[in-house]
Amino acid sequence: MGKLNYRVVVFLFAFIFGVVFSIPSLMQSTDSNTTGKKITLGLDLQGGLHMLLSVKTEVALESKLKSIGTSVKYNLEDEDIIFEDLKISDGKVVFELLDKDDAPKVDKLLQDKFKEVTIKKDALVYEMTLSPELAKKTEQHAIDQAVDTIRNRLNMFGLAEPTVAKQGKDKILVEVPGIKTAADEQRIRALIAKAAHLQMMAVDEDRFNRLYSMTDAEAKQYGDVILPDVADNRTKYLLYSIPILDGSMLTDAQVGYEKNGNRPLINFSLNGQGAKIFGDFTEKAAPTKARMAVVLDGQVYTAPHVQTRIGGGGVQITGDFTPEEAHDIAIALRSGALLAPVQVEEKRSVGPSLGADSIKASSIALIIGFVMVVIFMIIYYGMAGIVANTALIANLFLILAIMSLFGATLTLPGMAGIVLTVGMAVDANVIINERIRELLHEGASITKAIEQGYNNAFTAIWDANVTTLIAAVVLYAYGTGPIKGFALTISIGILASMLTAILGTHGIYQWLTPKIDKNRLGFWFGIKPKKGEK
Amino acid sequence: MEVFKYNQPIIGFMANAKKVGIFSVVMVLTSLVLLMTKGLNYGIDFAGGTVIQVKYEGNAPIEDVRKLLQKEKAYEGASVTFFGSDDEIAIRTKSTSKDVDVDVSDEIRTILAPTGKFKIRGVDMVGPAVGDELREQGLLAMLFSIIGILIYISFRFEWRFALASVMALMHDVTIALGSLALFQIDVNLPILAAILTILGYSLNDTVIVFDRIREGIRNIKSSNLNEIIDESVTRTLSRTTLTSLTTFFVVLTLYLFGGEILKGFSFTLLVGVVVGTYSSIFVASPILMWLNFSVSEFRAKEAAALKREKEKEKQRAMYEQGTM
Secondary structure (H helix, E strand, O other): OOOOOOOHHHHHHHHHHHHHHHHHHHOOOOOOOOOOOOOOOOHHHOEEEEEEEEHHHHHHHHHHHHHHHHHHHHHHHOOOOOHHHHHHHHEEEEEEOOHHHHHHHHHHHHHOOOOOOOEEOOOOOOHHHHEEHHHHHHHHHHHHHHHHHHHHHHHOOOOOOEEEEEEEEEEEEEEEEEOHHHHHHHHHOOOOOOOOOOOEEEEEEEHHHHHHHHHHHHHHOOOEEEEEEEEEEOHHHHHEEEOOHHHHHHHEEEEEEOOOOEEEEEEEEEOOOHHHHHHHHHHHHHOOOOEEEEEEOOOOEEOOOOOOOOOEEEEEEEEOOOOOHHHHHHHHHHOOOOOOOOOEEEEEEEOOOHHHHHHHHHHHHHHHHHHHHHHHHHHHOOOHHHHHHHHHHHHHHHHHHHHHOOOEEOOOHHHHHHHHHHHHHHHHHHHHHHHHHHHHHOOHHHHHHHHHHHHHHHHHHHHHHHHHHHHHHHHHHHOOHHHHHHHHHHHHHHHHHHHHHHHHHHHHHHHHHHHOOHHHHHHHHHOOHHHHHH | OOOOOOOOOOOOOHHHHHHHHHHHHHHHHHHHHHHOOOOOOOOOHHHEEEEEEEOOOOOOOOHHHHHHHHOOOHHHHOEEEEOOOEEEEEEEEEOOOOOOOOOOHHHHHHHHHHHHOOEEEEEEEHHHHHHHHHHHHHHHHHHHHHHHHHHHHHOOHHHHHHHHHHHHHHHHHHHHHHHHHHOOOOOOHHHHHHHHHHHHHHHHHHHHHHHHHHHHHOOOOOOOHHHHHHHHHHHHHHHHHHHHHHHHHHHHHHHHHHHHHHHHHHHHHHHHHHHHHHHHHHHHHHHHOOOOOOOHHHHHHHHHHHHHHHHHHOOOHHHHHOOO
8 A cells, every 4th residue: 555645634534524524414314312513404305384475565654654644643733733634545645734824834844753754735735755765664674574573473483493584675485394284384374474463442332332234434434443353253343443552562462361261361461651551541441331342453352341440551362262372362462563464475385294205205316326326337447436436425425514514404406416416426537537547548657647647637527517516606596495405415516526536536546556456457447458559 | 347448449520510410400490499389388486376285095086176176266277187196196276375374275175175085295386476586587597607607618718619518508408498398397496407407517518528629639730620529529438428327327216216396307307418418429519610610720829828828937937036
């Protein structure tokens, strides 16, 4: 044997590195306690829910406009300014002044208090629209808030490692691994979609007896709104449309149980301001035993008669909940309301059994493909084939190790990428071996054939790998989800093969050179040069 | 073992370039006609829609499923096919739903309830807007990789090499797409990945042949491009065949054993490997000739570059010695 050279040392180091760091990933199916960084299996392999959501930002814009409208009304009334026809429509707040002399005062007020609103004035008619900046800010806020809210909800739900992230400008990527059944999946989707708009509303007791003959438009004239009961939507309630308070004043929500039984209920606490408003209201309502409705997402959950002043800010929602429903509602209330509803753009859900099947099928393909290549190389190249195979094995371990260290995700196309890498990684060694064979045929010495062979082969391998790498990197940049995984494994495979197939095998040959018998080229390189050739 | 002997006589590839060229043009034209008449069968990733994989306990009652779905207005055009085995079916429909909490799969589950015991194994739902975006991104990805490769090869070789390799590449990709149209394979994201892999693979092969031609220009005495090409391609024949075979067999195992989901992907790759190998041996080099590549010009350029390099080195040496 020759002396150990730096190439062999680097190769050995890479090999050991590859084996050590791929062990945690290789062992994860048999022993979940293995510590160390592992490759994360993609949702297509381990099963789970992947959704791309978009936010209905137009709803957020509308409610922003509404709050501007309310604020204008409040400010004008506060200043005793007379106006009429305050309307919110087509993305505009419109009103008309009655007294021309109020105009300067109104101009100043609007300018001071509504900085990011575009104001158009035509005689005494004012038109207010959101400025493009404010509209953009409102939309962004709605999206960011949705990301935070959904993330909080999923974290509280208690599943392992959900991912919620903004994707692109206005999409939300939600990935939840480890869902076992379709029912669980639906529960999670319901939790994500829940607006969780909580309102406490006073029942309009004066007009309540006319409720069932009243239309929605009529109710609106009185400043009321008709809402259905959650359990039976034929039961309706007539409520004052301006709520006593809403979910923004809530500090906590927990599942509890009724004293005399085990029906679940939800206890929630209000912050100081909320508690005061609630106390004041109950104090006023107690003498008449008026009712107060707890409304969640436009449905009345409970509407008890107020018996006495309730201080301290603790409130209960009862209803015919299952424990799961109570649990999910409490989570939604704690994480806050969604400013705007979300909708599905893309959904991929993979059951755990399908993922397991995919792992099995692609592993079988990988093993069969690998074994075929290995046997073929030995038959065709003899010892040189074994050297190439060593590099191939090191390559596989390196891919796994690098992916583990980066915590990369292995997807089904990623598995296909690894299989493909096996086919392509031997290419470098095929090129090198062919070059060495040529030189041996020309009668070069072993040492010269090896050195010259590597030299001749290098530019071809380099240029070919770089072009493939360019394609893989572009694919990574423009791909989504699983495709990114494919591009990633191919890229890592190419880089690893530069190290193992070029540097590594070169070192092994240099180390073996003194051993190589010039008369046994059939054994070492799989060729039998005819005497005449020399 | 040796398949191609060292003293393998040089094969006259260039003498047959015209015949091969006609064959390639016919293949490409046929593919284009197929693409225009039959068209690509875009799967849900690009066209939008829903695919639901349902696995029954025992054989899947596919006729019952079809009948039940036909009764529903929303699923009238739905296609129901076996998926890999007798107990598993795939339901494909154009409809999607935007609601997060109740979606198409929930509806299908209710509709299919009378057909027996089953499990929904997977649901893919893609809204139409997302599909358009993905298609656009796919085309951009292809365009940018081609531009990147053109630049790199122009830099490493010469612009005619770059153009020839990209033309060979388009040849391969067109034929691969044509075969997708011919067999009406669902074109989804993995197929896009396969097409981009073909792009890389075909280039890989072509670059290795071109590298040998570049070497041939430097070492072979003749200035006849055809002779240089013939000798270089013959010399790389062994490598091209071997690598293509190993890759082909590995992709074949993926096609046979990799499961239903990877079928379309590995099929595309199989076509790509065959066409890519053919084009790197027979197509890419003649294009070089048709682009009027001049051996003497290339040699002159290389000599000039070498001279400049030497000049620089000389100056550097002088500088280091302190003479400048």
